[in-house]
Amino acid sequence: MSLSVVRALGLVTVQDLGRPGRMHEAVPPGGALVADRLIAANRAVRNPDDAPALEILGQLTLRAERPLRIATDTLAPRELPAGGELVIASEPRRVAYLAVRGGLAAPLLLGGRGALLCAGLGGLVRTGQRFDTAGLAEVVPPPPGAAAPPDTPIRLIAGPDPASFLPTALDLLLSSEYRILPSSDRVGTRLDGPALPRTDAPEVSRPMVLGAIEVPRDGKPIVLGPEHPTTGGYPVIAVVARADLGRLFSIRLGGTVRFTR
Numbered sequence: 001m002s003l004s005v006v007r008a009l010g011l012v013t014v015q016d017l018g019r020p021g022r023m024h025e026a027v028p029p030g031g032a033l034v035a036d037r038l039i040a041a042n043r044a045v046r047n048p049d050d051a052p053a054l055e056i057l058g059q060l061t062l063r064a065e066r067p068l069r070i071a072t073d074t075l076a077p078r079e080l081p082a083g084g085e086l087v088i089a090s091e092p093r094r095v096a097y098l099a100v101r102g103g104l105a106a107p108l109l110l111g112g113r114g115a116l117l118c119a120g121l122g123g124l125v126r127t128g129q130r131f132d133t134a135g136l137a138e139v140v141p142p143p144p145g146a147a148a149p150p151d152t153p154i155r156l157i158a159g160p161d162p163a164s165f166l167p168t169a170l171d172l173l174l175s176s177e178y179r180i181l182p183s184s185d186r187v188g189t190r191l192d193g194p195a196l197p198r199t200d201a202p203e204v205s206r207p208m209v210l211g212a213i214e215v216p217r218d219g220k221p222i223v224l225g226p227e228h229p230t231t232g233g234y235p236v237i238a239v240v241a242r243a244d245l246g247r248l249f250s251i252r253l254g255g256t257v258r259f260t261r
Helices: 035-044 169-175 242-250
Strands: 003-015 053-064 068-072 078-080 085-089 096-100 154-158 177-180 188-192 212-214 222-224 236-240 256-260
Touching: 035 053, 035 068, 035 096, 035 242, 085 096, 154 169, 154 242, 169 236, 169 256, 236 242
Parallel strands: 154 256
Antiparallel strands: 003 053, 053 085, 053 096, 068 078, 068 096, 154 236, 177 188, 177 256, 188 222, 212 222, 212 236
16 A cells, blocks of 8 residues: 555545536536646646545545655645655645545546545545555646636626526626635535525426536525536526636635626
8 A cells, every 4th residue: 555544634535537427327427626626736746637636625644655756736746755644734725635646546436436425435535544556657747727816706607597586686696795604515515695586486306517506495505516416406596617616616615705707
């Protein structure tokens, strides 16, 4: 083995870039909550973008059982000697990623190597767990692209259920500041702010997508994450632009967000 978990606090899982194409089997896309941060960590140690790595929503302490080259999405690559320990915390962001040169060895389940929490087939990383590396070949990463400023409003695509909301609801969503609630998880990011007024239109069960903003009866929005239910009945007022999903899901619990079209 190459790596052992000394202590895991919060939600720590193995993630890759997900398992698309399984919605008809009631399996959501899964994958990293913030895909571009997973990719950044992998590229730092010259792994393929989709190499399995550790996603940390909380704090993780690791010990190397042999010399390893590691990186996080914010820390430059470094050599961790045998017996060396490393502490990674997601603060001040909501989530952090740790990649190991060669990728983590993880079983292939339904087309992906990340945790499959929805089906109970791959779960949380626990204290005492040990990992080996997958021995993936080294790749040359492309040059980094330009990133949007972190305080830029999150872009939305309106709809698809305008008849389920009063005409003022979308304007209220776009003009208000919302707080990321601590009850948020990989299934959904819950927002606290002005309640969005709904009409009496009936709720209809249909397929859901990553980034859809569902609005329950209490009017408080929920942004669906990578472990979202494959179907849902709450009306959807808008969908987060795919390019902005990572910025939204990076906002720490208790942080605030604003939206734009």
